[in-house]
Amino acid sequence: SRAGLRSRALLSQALLYSGGLALALVVLMFVFAGPVLSVLAPGFSTEARATTLPLFRTALWAIPLTFLAGVTTAFLQSRHRFLIPALGTLFFNLVLIAAIQAGSGHVNPLSILAAAVIAACLFRLGSQAVAIGPFAVAPRFFCWPLFHSDLLRRYGQGVAAGSFVALVPILARSAASLTAEGGMALFNYAAKLVELPLGVAITGLSVAVFPLLS
Numbered sequence: 001s002r003a004g005l006r007s008r009a010l011l012s013q014a015l016l017y018s019g020g021l022a023l024a025l026v027v028l029m030f031v032f033a034g035p036v037l038s039v040l041a042p043g044f045s046t047e048a049r050a051t052t053l054p055l056f057r058t059a060l061w062a063i064p065l066t067f068l069a070g071v072t073t074a075f076l077q078s079r080h081r082f083l084i085p086a087l088g089t090l091f092f093n094l095v096l097i098a099a100i101q102a103g104s105g106h107v108n109p110l111s112i113l114a115a116a117v118i119a120a121c122l123f124r125l126g127s128q129a130v131a132i133g134p135f136a137v138a139p140r141f142f143c144w145p146l147f148h149s150d151l152l153r154r155y156g157q158g159v160a161a162g163s164f165v166a167l168v169p170i171l172a173r174s175a176a177s178l179t180a181e182g183g184m185a186l187f188n189y190a191a192k193l194v195e196l197p198l199g200v201a202i203t204g205l206s207v208a209v210f211p212l213l214s
Contacts, residue, residue, distance in 0.1 A: 007078075010146045011132075014071045017147060022067035026060050033057050040170060043177040055114040065121035072128040084131040088124045095120035 029036050037049060037056050044052065073085040099116030103109040169191065176187035 006146070007075075011071065011075050013146055014074075015068055018067045018071055019064055022064035026063050029060055029063075030057055033060070040174055042174050051110075055110055058111075058114040059117045062117045062121045065118070065125050069121065069125045069128060072125065072132060076128060076131055081131060084127055088128070091124045091127055092120040095123050 033053055033056055034049075037044070037053060041049075041052070069088065073088065076082070076085050096113070096116050099112055099119070100109070103112030103116075106112055172187060172191075173184065176183045
């Protein structure tokens with residue numbers, strides 16, 4: 001049907017544009033990995049920074065896979081198929097746990113963990129691709145101008161808001177690590193006081209509203 005073709009066209013365009021945006025972001029962060037790492041981990045020593053920098057650059061490639069998984073999640077939810085997207089975090093964590101177990105006796109277990117992050121993202125994205133089913137990108141999918149300025153503006157706002165929410169705890173922990181002894185514990189206790197009511201409210205709203213928005 002025409003509606004089905006347009007939905008596949010929207011999926012193709014969203015994968016292309018979001019993947020391209022994420023790739024550009026990764027290249028930028030790859031080039032300026034040193035300053036970015038200084039912001040995320042200000043308490044690292046020079047030796048720890050030198051060890052972490054290549055691992056950080058490896059883990060950066062999880063960003064495009066996460067962007068693409070967000071698109072496939074929205075597509076599946078728009079089809080009222082919630083199980084596989086809901087299991088995405090479980091799949092991700094299972095791969096990481098398996099990698100930690102496998103690399104426990106390795107000379108450099110952190111390198112295995114960095115590669116496992118990529119593998120976990122691939123597994124999550126692959127599970128959603130299987131749920132979507134056979135799908136071929138056709139040139140006709142790009143004939144419809146489905147991405148207009150208002151949609152791109154709202155998408156940018158959503159990405160910026162989500163990134164800000166995800167980065168705040170990381171930056172706060174980084175700042176807490178520079179304080180006196182007990183600063184990290186104090187931050188963790190303070191964060192837990194907010195996480196429960198916030199998590200309940202966000203989970204309830206997302207279950208009720210996100211499928212409709214998708």
